[in-house]
Amino acid sequence: QEDLEALIAEFQNLDAKKTQVIESSCPPPSPRLNCSLCAHPERDELILFGGEYFNGQKTYLYNELYIYHIRKNSWAKLDIPNPPPRRCAHQAAVVPTAGGQLWIFGGEFASPNGEQFYHYKDLWVLHLATKTWEQIKAPGGPSGRSGHRMVACKRQLIIFGGFHESARDFIYYNDVYTFNLDSFTWSKLAPTGMGPAPRSGCQMTATPEGNIIIYGGYSKQRIKKDVDKGTLHTDMFLLKAEGAGKEEDRWSWSRLSPSGVKPTPRSGFSVAAAPNNRCLLFGGVHDEEEEESIEGDFFNDIYFYDIGKNRWFPAQLKGPKSEKRKRRRGRQAEAEAAAGEELQLPPAQGPLEIVKEVVAEDGTVMTIKQVIPGAAEDKDRSGSEEEEDEEEGGGLGQAVEPCPRSSAMVAVKHGLLYVYGGMFEVGDRQVTLSDLHSIDLHRMDQWKVLQEMDPKTQEWLEESESDEEEEDDVEGAEGGEEEEESSEEESEDEEGQQQHPAVQPGEAQAQYVARTEQHWLGLARSHMGPQAKDKKVLKVAHAMAKAFYEDPI
Numbered sequence: 001q002e003d004l005e006a007l008i009a010e011f012q013n014l015d016a017k018k019t020q021v022i023e024s025s026c027p028p029p030s031p032r033l034n035c036s037l038c039a040h041p042e043r044d045e046l047i048l049f050g051g052e053y054f055n056g057q058k059t060y061l062y063n064e065l066y067i068y069h070i071r072k073n074s075w076a077k078l079d080i081p082n083p084p085p086r087r088c089a090h091q092a093a094v095v096p097t098a099g100g101q102l103w104i105f106g107g108e109f110a111s112p113n114g115e116q117f118y119h120y121k122d123l124w125v126l127h128l129a130t131k132t133w134e135q136i137k138a139p140g141g142p143s144g145r146s147g148h149r150m151v152a153c154k155r156q157l158i159i160f161g162g163f164h165e166s167a168r169d170f171i172y173y174n175d176v177y178t179f180n181l182d183s184f185t186w187s188k189l190a191p192t193g194m195g196p197a198p199r200s201g202c203q204m205t206a207t208p209e210g211n212i213i214i215y216g217g218y219s220k221q222r223i224k225k226d227v228d229k230g231t232l233h234t235d236m237f238l239l240k241a242e243g244a245g246k247e248e249d250r251w252s253w254s255r256l257s258p259s260g261v262k263p264t265p266r267s268g269f270s271v272a273a274a275p276n277n278r279c280l281l282f283g284g285v286h287d288e289e290e291e292e293s294i295e296g297d298f299f300n301d302i303y304f305y306d307i308g309k310n311r312w313f314p315a316q317l318k319g320p321k322s323e324k325r326k327r328r329r330g331r332q333a334e335a336e337a338a339a340g341e342e343l344q345l346p347p348a349q350g351p352l353e354i355v356k357e358v359v360a361e362d363g364t365v366m367t368i369k370q371v372i373p374g375a376a377e378d379k380d381r382s383g384s385e386e387e388e389d390e391e392e393g394g395g396l397g398q399a400v401e402p403c404p405r406s407s408a409m410v411a412v413k414h415g416l417l418y419v420y421g422g423m424f425e426v427g428d429r430q431v432t433l434s435d436l437h438s439i440d441l442h443r444m445d446q447w448k449v450l451q452e453m454d455p456k457t458q459e460w461l462e463e464s465e466s467d468e469e470e471e472d473d474v475e476g477a478e479g480g481e482e483e484e485e486s487s488e489e490e491s492e493d494e495e496g497q498q499q500h501p502a503v504q505p506g507e508a509q510a511q512y513v514a515r516t517e518q519h520w521l522g523l524a525r526s527h528m529g530p531q532a533k534d535k536k537v538l539k540v541a542h543a544m545a546k547a548f549y550e551d552p553i
Contacts, residue, residue: 004118008085008109015063015083021131022079029066029075031432031457036092037409037420040128041100044070046411046418047128049102052088052110053432056461059114061086065126068436070413073450083133084124085109089146093157095181099129103157105179108146119144119164123179140186142177147200154210155181160239161217163200172198172219176239176251195253196237203271205279207307212239213256213279215305218267232265232286260311263303268406270422274441275415278304280315282419285406298404298424302417317401318445401447402437415442418450429460503549 035051046068053060063086065078090107094100103125109118121144123136142148148162157179163172174196176189196202202217214237220230236258242250263269269284281303285296302315402408408422421433436451 004109004111004116008118011063012085015081015085018079018081020081023067023076023131024079026066026075026077028434028436028451028454029064031421031434032062032088033407033421033423033432034088034090035062035409035421036090036104037411037418038092038094038102039411039413041094041096042128043100044413046070046413046420047092047094047102047126048409048420049092049104049126050084050087050090050107054114054430055459056429058112058461059110060112061088061109063087068418078131080126080131080133084122084135085120087120090120091148091150091159093150093152095152097181098127100127102126102128103150103152105150105157105159106142106145106148106162116167117146117165119146121145136184138179138184138186140188141179142175142186143173145173148173149202149204149214151204151206151212152181153206153212157181158204158206158212160204160212160214161196161199161202163198163219169222170220172200174198189251191239191251191253193253194255195239196235197233199233201267201269202233203269203279203281205271205273205305205307208277210241213237213305213307214239215281216263216266216269230287232267234262234265256310258305258310258312260306260313261303262312263301263314264299266299266406269299270408270410270419272410272412272417274304274412274417277307279307280304280417280441282410282417283402283405283408283422285424296406296425298406300402300404315444317447318443400449402435403433405433408433412441415440417441431458 029048030053032051032053036047036049038047039045040047048066048068049063051062053062063083065080065083067076067078068074069076084104087107087109090104092102092104094102103123105121105123107120109120110116121142123138123141125134125136126132127134142159142162143164145162145164148159150157150159152158159177159179160175161173163170165171176191176195178187178189179185180187196214196217197219199217199219203213203215205213205215207213215235217233218230219233220228223229236256238254238256240252240254242252263281263284264286266284266286270282272280272282274280283299283301285298288295288297303312304315305312402419402422403424405422405424409420411418411420416438419437419439421435423430423432425431433453434451434457435449435453437447438450439447
């Protein structure tokens with residue numbers, strides 16, 4: 001824990017050297033998970049912050065801030081001095097105050113091996129108009145956690161649940177906190193009634209009346225030593241504010257029994273507020289636990305929950321209307337003529353399965369299966385594509401659904417749902433996505449591909465098969481910059497032929513150590529032999545890296 005805190009402090013010192021705001025056009029963000037994606041309250045922009053990336057051996061953490069310009073279908077990177085430390089699995093919410101504010105609470109920082117975690121309990125606000133970060137230090141807030149949920153509701157931030165995990169134990173929460181956006185004070189609620197069991201990753205939605213709806217989530221319990229049992233929750237609760245809103249401390253829990261067709265049990269789903277007093281759920285995964293392994297069934301479906309009717313129902317794609325939409329001008333005669341043309345189209349032949357192979361940079365072939373509903377099989381889409389491209393700004397108009405995934409980032413702007421990234425698994429390999437799709441939630445006609453997944457961004461490093469390297473758990477600095485480790489794939493037996501990685505001009509010690517750790521680890525092991533303990537090896541490698549940074553000669 002102390003090592004991680006020191007590491008976070010080092011990265012903050014590096015961030016503190018930034019003195020000016022720099023916004024620059026850039027390629028799409030590299031693949032990442034558990035970041036936040038929010039719609040700007042005033043502009044046609046989406047705001048992406050933080051996240052993590054795992055390449056099979058190491059976990060990278062980010063605190064980068066990206067802006068997606070909806071009309072231009074382009075990305076920009078926004079460097080702002082003194083940002084929050086690198087993190088993932090945090091929560092973000094936007095409010096329209098003073099030109100727009102992005103509020104961020106909690107999340108976690110992970111060691112490179114993904115086995116040690118530091119859970120944040122800090123609160124930050126990004127002032128969108130002035131492009132400045134500010135940390136809000138107020139007592140009485142929630143404990144450090146990740147996987148929690150946070151929504152903005154009537155001049156308050158409301159936080160529920162989450163978990164905290166250490167090397168030895170874990171705990172899940174079901175507490176509720178509010179942060180008043182006028183007085184900047186925390187309050188812990190004590191609602192009456194029976195509330196949800198502790199959980200993380202649930203659906204949390206604010207209603208127009210100022211109430212809160214909780215659905216689903218995940219938790220695990222320790223059955224015996226080194227044996228944990230996971231639970232997928234499918235229950236639903238209402239947290240109701242009693243009175244006229246003045247007595248903020250009076251809240252009550254009650255259980256909801258919605259009608260309709262509920263989502264199938266899953267975790268890792270994504271949620272967003274939708275038009276017409278609805279909220280939506282997208283994707284997720286249902287893990288089938290075998291004796292020796294876990295196999296996930298991934299989803300790419302959408303479910304709507306109608307808040308007023310207390311009813312779930314699955315979304316149905318209607319399919320593009322082709323020439324009908326292109327030629328309709330509001331006159332009955334033209335509408336009838338266009339409808340007549342539509343009737344002449346070939347009848348739908350049922351769902352269509354498309355198998356797509358993606359070849360990663362290392363040559364691995366990943367097979368992605370996509371099921372296209374029958375109504376979306378109309379191949380004559382050029383008319384609606386042209387019209388919708390003008391409306392949304394440069395979409396590719398390819399009427400296919402996003403491949404099944406979990407942990408996608410979603411946001412809704414002007415009635416359009418945007419789905420960015422997520423992950424799925426191919427055998428033991430985790431594929432982290434960076435594609436971007438959108439769909440009109442009013443029309444529900446077809447998905448648009450705004451950004452394809454770039455196979456060149458897919459990196460996967462298999463664990464070493466040798467006995468002495470099976471537990472290669474490096475516990476050092478890994479930041480948001482994904483420099484290539486030049487010596488990672490070199491033979492450790494060729495120590496004499498390896499060059500010491502040079503220190504880059506202006507490079508801080510923490511950056512250098514993070515960038516070259518595998519090189520020094522290999523040299524340390526070659527000196528100490530296969531019987532060396534991991535922590536001892538790491539200590540030597542760390543010392544060598546620091547020594548070479550201080551005195552390259």
